[in-house]
Amino acid sequence: MPTERYKVRVTKDHLVFCCGHFISYRGHQCERLHGHNYRAAVEVEGPLQADFYVVDFIALKHLTREITDELDHHMLLPTRNPVIQVEERGSVVAVRYAERQWLFPRDDCVLLPIENTTAELLAHYIAGRLWQSLQQREGFTPDILRVEVEEAPGQSATVEWRSSSTPA
Numbered sequence: 001m002p003t004e005r006y007k008v009r010v011t012k013d014h015l016v017f018c019c020g021h022f023i024s025y026r027g028h029q030c031e032r033l034h035g036h037n038y039r040a041a042v043e044v045e046g047p048l049q050a051d052f053y054v055v056d057f058i059a060l061k062h063l064t065r066e067i068t069d070e071l072d073h074h075m076l077l078p079t080r081n082p083v084i085q086v087e088e089r090g091s092v093v094a095v096r097y098a099e100r101q102w103l104f105p106r107d108d109c110v111l112l113p114i115e116n117t118t119a120e121l122l123a124h125y126i127a128g129r130l131w132q133s134l135q136q137r138e139g140f141t142p143d144i145l146r147v148e149v150e151e152a153p154g155q156s157a158t159v160e161w162r163s164s165s166t167p168a
């Protein structure tokens with residue numbers, strides 16, 4: 001008897017999040033501030049549950065959207081970047097890279113506990129949040145969770161999280 005696996009995937013226009021950002025690269029260089037219409041796509045693998053689905057599309061979309069909506073229309077700033085310093089000062093966020101400095105209203109920013117706002121690490125951030133929401137709110141641990149973040153049409157990054165009990 002062949003074995004079978006199931007996968008569900010969601011990507012929707014409401015999982016688009018429009019943000020400002022800049023990344024450091026090659027260790028010591030820094031992009032100019034610019035924006036993207038990012039799009040998240042989420043895949044979950046696992047056995048069929050009692051309702052004959054891996055996970056409810058509706059729950060998956062809802063939980064993913066909660067996370068992407070928090071990012072939408074914000075400036076994304078990494079708090080762990082070795083060359084970009086991000087400092088909260090009351091109602092503003094001061095950002096410094098070498099001689100360049102920016103001051104943003106605090107409410108316009110999302111400070112992310114990542115090293116760089118690459119599509120890879122944005123996918124990692126969303127995957128971590130979604131893994132936690134699925135466990136805590138749906139009582140569900142995926143065998144495999146993949147999050148893709150498309151920075152622009154034709155260029156995206158994907159991260160894969162596996163449950164410790166899922167064989168490689």
Ligand SMILES: Nc1nc2c(c(=O)[nH]1)N=C([C@H](O)[C@H](O)COP(=O)(O)OP(=O)(O)OP(=O)(O)O)CN2
Binds near residue numbers: 031118157
């Ligand atoms: N692997 C990754 N590479 C790059 C990332 C990333 O997140 N992961 N990010 C960037 C930049 O943020 C940048 O904004 C993208 O640059 P670019 O590809 O030049 O963007 P365009 O949309 O202008 O691309 P065109 O194909 O020239 O239209 C860089 N690399």
